[in-house]
Amino acid sequence: MDDVPPTTLTRLNALLARDFDLEPGVLTPQTRLEDLDIDSLRMIEILFTVEDAFGISVPADATELRAKVQTVGDLAAYIDSLVAAQPGAGTKAG
Amino acid sequence: MKRVAVTGIGVVSPLGNGARAFFASLEAGRSGIVRLQGKSHARLADPIGATVAFDAAAHFSAPQLRMLDRVSQFALTAAAEALQEAAGVLEGLDRARAGVFVGTGMGGAETTDEGYETLYAERSDRVKPFSVLLAMNNAPAAWIALEHRLSGPNLTYSTACSSSAVAIGEAARRIESGEIDMAIAGGAEAPLNFGTLKAWEALRTLASADADDVSASCKPFDRRRSGLVLGEGAAMVVLEDSERARARGAAILAEMAGYGLCTDATHITRPSVAGQAEAMRRALASAAMDAAEIGYINAHGTGTQANDGVETAAVKKVFGPAAVRTPMSSTKSMHGHLLGAAGALEFAASVLAMRAGVLPPTVNLRDPDPECDLDYVPLAARSGVDVGAAMSNSFAFGGTNAVLIARRAR
Numbered sequence: 394m395d396d397v398p399p400t401t402l403t404r405l406n407a408l409l410a411r412d413f414d415l416e417p418g419v420l421t422p423q424t425r426l427e428d429l430d431i432d433s434l435r436m437i438e439i440l441f442t443v444e445d446a447f448g449i450s451v452p453a454d455a456t457e458l459r460a461k462v463q464t465v466g467d468l469a470a471y472i473d474s475l476v477a478a479q480p481g482a483g484t485k486a487g
Numbered sequence: 488m489k490r491v492a493v494t495g496i497g498v499v500s501p502l503g504n505g506a507r508a509f510f511a512s513l514e515a516g517r518s519g520i521v522r523l524q525g526k527s528h529a530r531l532a533d534p535i536g537a538t539v540a541f542d543a544a545a546h547f548s549a550p551q552l553r554m555l556d557r558v559s560q561f562a563l564t565a566a567a568e569a570l571q572e573a574a575g576v577l578e579g580l581d582r583a584r585a586g587v588f589v590g591t592g593m594g595g596a597e598t599t600d601e602g603y604e605t606l607y608a609e610r611s612d613r614v615k616p617f618s619v620l621l622a623m624n625n626a627p628a629a630w631i632a633l634e635h636r637l638s639g640p641n642l643t644y645s646t647a648c649s650s651s652a653v654a655i656g657e658a659a660r661r662i663e664s665g666e667i668d669m670a671i672a673g674g675a676e677a678p679l680n681f682g683t684l685k686a687w688e689a690l691r692t693l694a695s696a697d698a699d700d701v702s703a704s705c706k707p708f709d710r711r712r713s714g715l716v717l718g719e720g721a722a723m724v725v726l727e728d729s730e731r732a733r734a735r736g737a738a739i740l741a742e743m744a745g746y747g748l749c750t751d752a753t754h755i756t757r758p759s760v761a762g763q764a765e766a767m768r769r770a771l772a773s774a775a776m777d778a779a780e781i782g783y784i785n786a787h788g789t790g791t792q793a794n795d796g797v798e799t800a801a802v803k804k805v806f807g808p809a810a811v812r813t814p815m816s817s818t819k820s821m822h823g824h825l826l827g828a829a830g831a832l833e834f835a836a837s838v839l840a841m842r843a844g845v846l847p848p849t850v851n852l853r854d855p856d857p858e859c860d861l862d863y864v865p866l867a868a869r870s871g872v873d874v875g876a877a878m879s880n881s882f883a884f885g886g887t888n889a890v891l892i893a894r895r896a897r
Binding site: 412413414435437438440441445 | 548549550553613615616617
């Protein structure tokens with residue numbers, strides 16, 4: 394996940410820290426979502442937040458996605474892929 | 488049949504949080520009815536209600552709060568207090584034989600109201616992802632079971648204003664029959680959002696704000712009564728197989744002695760003397776008691792034109808000559824009408840009154856309706872009263888009448 398642009402990761406970290414009562418800065422790309430008690434139900438909530446924050450629409454089923462996305466870095470990469478796939482990529486993400 | 492002990496009480500109410508604070512306010516005749524200050528409340532003809540002062544962040548983390556409607560926050564808080572008082576009740580308990588029985592009329596109405604505001608007022612499609620989980624009527628009961636790992640029956644009753652009296656009665660029956668050993672039972676309601684209040688206003692059952700003193704707007708049994716005042720909160724009791732409670736040396740607050748249930752089946756809102764009387768008779772029969780043994784009645788006493796005269800007539804019918812000697816107060820005059828939580832809160836008030844030997848008053852009763860000619864403990868609490876048993880009445884829209892009787896533990 395070394396190719397994840399720092400901005401997405403930084404913004405995601407800030408959102409997760411805010412919503413899950415975490416100290417800012419404790420999250421790394423390798424932090425596993427399950428260590429944050431993020432199950433498929435909480436994943437639905439995160440996707441909602443991420444959709445608003447990054448101006449994207451997440452098509453995936455949360456349970457499916459939760460199986461694929463294991464770490465914070467995975468999630469950031471997934472967000473980037475959706476942002477890049479948008480028409481006029483990235484313009485709403487700022 | 489097994490006997491059922493009340494070993495814990497928890498309260499979140501407009502008269503204070505915690506059973507002790509609640510009863511102190513009742514004793515002082517304090518009212519929790521205030522002018523509502525929400526952003527849309529000014530659009531109500533009479534923006535009044537009995538609100539709970541509740542610091543949600545002091546009880547729950549932010550991630551928890553995103554899953555909990557106000558109604559579940561109240562329910563969890565009251566249940567925790569009840570369990571704390573019933574210290575040790577969970578030790579050695581077979582949790583599959585422990586149930587949760589909750590009454591609520593409107594469930595997560597605040598979430599529903601917010602969702603509609605998002606959709607229709609803000610014209611946004613971004614409804615909160617957990618709206619269903621917050622709003623579903625069984626959320627309060629489910630969260631209590633999750634929090635305390637109680638895996639027996641988990642039931643939610645919605646019979647409008649008698650919901651939580653039904654919940655307590657049904658829980659007690661399951662303990663009596665030996666199906667379960669312990670239950671958390673009660674009710675929760677959080678109906679003071681704009682949409683819910685508007686719907687009640689449209690039904691023309693809400694009280695007008697008192698011109699001189701908003702807190703005195705609910706006037707049960709008074710000639711000037713103009714309707715009910717909605718309130719919010721929760722009350723939970725721990726019910727336990729009495730033998731088990733004794734064996735573990737628990738302090739028994741009261742015996743849950745009687746439960747009467749029937750339905751008017753005559754009109755969707757209009758109360759019936761026959762129906763109310765029948766529920767009281769059934770409660771007395773299930774407690775194997777005579778009416779004359781009841782030392783205090785916590786009235787349904789909504790302060791509506793329809794209820795108070797009918798309830799008075801029903802009590803006279805059941806109690807006969809004992810009616811005039813039996814004090815009956817409406818604590819709704821102070822804490823408002825908590826709808827689905829009313830029965831549980833008033834059952835709690837009845838048990839606390841019996842234990843203290845202090846009868847909470849019907850405040851604002853200065854000009855009694857000639858039709859209402861019983862002893863309603865007007866204006867001020869009465870202390871030094873020996874109460875061996877107390878009856879709590881709950882009569883609902885839809886016609887479900889539920890009456891509970893608590894007896895001093897023997």
